[in-house]
Amino acid sequence: MQNASKILPLSSKRGDFFQQLDGGQLERVIDTLRVSPHFLVDLIDVLSAEPLDIHIRLGVSAVLEALSGSEEMTTIIPSLNRLTHHEKAYLRSDACYFLGLVNHSDAEMILQFMLLDLDAEVRAAAKEALEMNGMAVMN
Secondary structure: OOOHHHHOOOOOHHHHHHHHHHOOOHHHHHHHHHHOHHHHHHHHHHOOOOOOOHHHHHHHHHHHHHHOOOHHHHHHHHHHHHHOOOOOHHHHHHHHHHHHHHOOHHHHHHHHHHOOOOOHHHHHHHHHHHHHOOOOOOO
């Protein structure tokens, strides 16, 4: 288990999410976000923590999958757009997948741009995200 206090301030919602995900409390995070969806941005910020265990990444993914298609998911498009510019390709790939879960025209525009990423896995993630929503893949 990582020590969240060394990575994120515990007084923030990010710290709460980090601890809950680190402790396997997915349902608690999902319930919080259903009641207070404005905290979705804080959940995305958890992905920028270094070092980040794979189970935290998988937890964020599971939470966003549970909330996929909801109107509230559109609030994270700007945060995901920022993540598409991250130096680490795996985070850009994650951002593409999460943008696919948003299923919105603004997300589609970002995904189309990500088809030009230098990393093949990022391009593949963007293509899959577009296809899972029945969106045209423009090359």
